[in-house]
Amino acid sequence: MTVKVVIAGPRGRMGTEAVQMVANESNFDLVACIDRKIEDAKIRNYPALSDLKVPVFEDPEECFHTVEADVFIDLTVPDACFVHATMALQNKIRTVIGTSGLTNNQIEELTITAKNNQTGCIIAPNFAIGAVLMMLFAKMAANYFPDVEIIEKHHDQKLDAPSGTAVKTLELIKENRQPKTQGHPNEEETMQGARGATDEGIHIHSVRLPGLVAHQEVIFGGSGQTLSIKHDSIDRKSFMSGIKFAVEKVMEIDDLVYGLENILDN
Structure with missing residues (x-):
């Protein structure tokens, strides 16, 4: 057909x-x-x-x-x-x-x-199969690591921030994670926006620069260890x-x- x-x-x-x-x-x-x-x-x-x-x-x-x-x-x-x-x-x-x-x-x-x-x-927030797997792996990891931040990087002509991929990743993580305030309880931004956007305690950081295509890293932190799940699209x-x-x-x-x-x- x-x-x-x-x-x-x-x-x-x-x-x-x-x-x-x-x-x-x-x-x-x-x-x-x-x-x-x-x-x-x-x-x-x-x-x-x-x-x-x-x-x-x-x-x-x-x-x-x-x-x-x-x-x-x-x-x-x-x-x-x-x-x-x-x-x-x-x-x-x-x-x-x-x-x-x-x-x-x-x-x-x-x-x-x-x-x-x-x-x-x-x-589809992201059509790269590797990016989809990254999101699924992040959802899985959230069962064991409730402390997490998302860093997404795209080209400087992208109109929305955070990216659809970051938003979808956030949604999937929240399915396996209870809302939690991360970091020091008295943390203070001395420059507004330094800690990025937040949703249920999860911080999302958006980077926009020429030369980038679509990149995301999800970083989980635990006692004595970190876990990074990363995907890079270097070509459309x-x-x-x-x-x-x-x-x-x-x-x-x-x-x-x-x-x-x-x-x-x-």
Whole structure:
């Protein structure tokens, strides 16, 4: 079976890789792209799209009503992604979301939309299989090490902080950890923000620098020992196997799944 795919955000760093991945997969067929800045794409004669000769739509609704598609992949920004994904699900087009920064309310609304339309949707804070394993290992470690901090590092063009991966890691750790205040009870920040963001006593630190791609370290501390669980994506190609996997899996489900870890063994 050939899966017909639409991609939103084809000119971004992730989108460029996704376009090429879909084009190179024998069982995938890229049938269209959605680009809110289509005129710029024409002016620049963007090669990733012009070489493939697929239609590029500025209006997502027009795309979903015009093109026959099985799966929609969104790699844009949160507000646009939410609009795109809602339209796709309402048109019964299965959806894979790699856009980071969706709010809990947006995820909840997409969950309802997917269920009402009996149309599969996968939201993945991180498509790198190694990163998913890192999150699962951190959840496991939280049973034994309640003192933990998360350091995530990304390129300086990333819009949200902390990253979706860090937030998902936090959620998984909290499933196995009771709320706990870490550090000295009289600890004081002499410079605001020095200890990062906190949730149930867990500190999260976000680093944004040019030259980085996507990196995270989860550090657990115990009596006389520390445990570090670390993952580095040094190239965006690391995410493509996860996107491919999600596209294949979303064809088998009729509701929303948040996180690749929930479908790895299914």
